Amino acid sequence: MTAPNVIDQPRPSPQQEPAARTASTWHSQIPDDKAMLRAAAELTRDIATARAAIYWPDMLGSAALGYAALAGAILLDSPLAALACGLLASLALYRALLFIHELTHIHKDALPGFRFVWNLLVGIPLLIPSFMYEGVHTQHHARTRYGTIEDPEYMPLALMKPWSLPVFALTAILLPPALLVRSALLVPLGVIIPPVRKLVWERASSLSINPQYRRRKPEGAFARMVFWQELGASIWAIALVAASIAYGWRPLIIALCVVSLTAFLNQVRTLVAHLWENDGEAMTVTAQYLDSVNVPPPALLSPLWAPVGLRFHALHHLLPSMPYHSLGECHRRISAHLGAGSTYEQASYKGLMPLLTRLARSTMRAG
Template identity: 50%
Template structure:
């Protein structure tokens, strides 16, 4: 057995040594997975919006929610793969998913990578971190349920704020700096507002035109109102599920100070097999979140193989084994328990 690492650097080297042959993305897997997810997403919405059978409608809606969530989750992979590793995938994803859902890849590119900067993780400069375990249970519940409003937020951004920002420079800066990032830290401001890429401008314009097209077609009666409302409901439930997954992705214990690599890893969570449902509520490799923080460039389709190797090769006292949770509900229950201040004094929150 491999000896346990004494620090995060050592654990990272061990992990890379065990998984270095798994670091190359498979473009065929990316395309096939995304296309099937998109087909199930739109198929589920269409069936749910047109059937008169309640059971079929609910089943189709559930398929639509899970497929939309999976398709949208590829935005995370786009921040970690190069264009030459999956040719055309970034454009294809934006055309089929990002623009129709008014959540283009620009909203994660240049943002998520900051979350992986070792000196920023868990600090006030991290766009994807808040000390959520310090929240009250009521505030934590508010953080969870506000995700249901995400569809309204992206419509407001695309249909109103983006077009206005092209004629109001000060608004454009605010849209780029604060309203063009998928983040949970309300104080985060993008640092690349003055280096906006041409493709990001194109994505913004595409979302603007798409939103006006859908709104206009609905007003004109070309799009059935039931279909639009069904689509919004499916989108809202998918973002709610993602918000629940977000709460289970870390332990959220840091109060803003810099963390060691060990502390960063132990604040992150894997929900590996034998839990099967984690593949649904944490799709596209998100159930291996702690492993992802060790090896951010490891493609999602190889995370399971890498985890199996590490779990078998690393010693029982390796901190790698301490990053796993049994499932979504145990992780959420633990977070709400700690948020409620019910952690015994001799057992500090993880």
């Protein structure tokens, strides 16, 4: 899907009117800002190590709070108290789940045991083992794939019809029951029916949004990891269904509703992670950066809807391996070094609602 009358316009400068900045985009081959790329690399080398003292308490605390609140949502008699617990559970589990993003980028030896424990406590219980993101998300960062048909995490949403945005967001609500069916039924069925196994792997084994993406068969050590994670998720899913048949469906339905809200929050965050204005061409690193979004301080609510460093998503595309706890300091250093009016500053936005409004206006122009 293309929109030459929009895509071929140049990127507005910071001095132009805000309305003009909202109404236009830039060509995918905007030249790289080498000063920005150099500053990003040189100013942040000393804070590029993942710190176990931050990762472990954050992940474990988020998971513990999420499960405790989920128990309250299931067990409390007061509807208001149960609803409050459900909302808290959704936010806490959202943060715990998003450590899957860190797992795709940190070195395999950086945090011994972290991947295993995260899968045991978060990935498998919520039926989203880390293999569903590992080996997929890195393709989104590939220099020649970002924004193209080969990018599993890109759709030109800004160039699509206005109705595509609510559909995109609301379909996330169906993810938890779909994952339950996948692990409890389709994966075991695939053991005895190879075509089902092939279909499930290609089409339903990755956290991707590009409907044309097909996942390649796993190999080597990764295939062994997939086997054990799939086995754990299937055993857990079958146990959930069996327990619900034996003792009642209410706890499982409440849990699915809580995780559906988590999936919806993540889908809304995804809507504003990028500007989604590329129509399929390969992009320079700077163009990829400008098609991505930072929502830095003083935005107060961004840590809630974009936790674990994802409020610095554009910066993350400059420094993919930078641990989430260092991104705030990276942003401060680069901003101070490059100053106001720099290319770096152009990827910063004020908050969720201005970004959603910008995206909706883009779809209305495209439509």
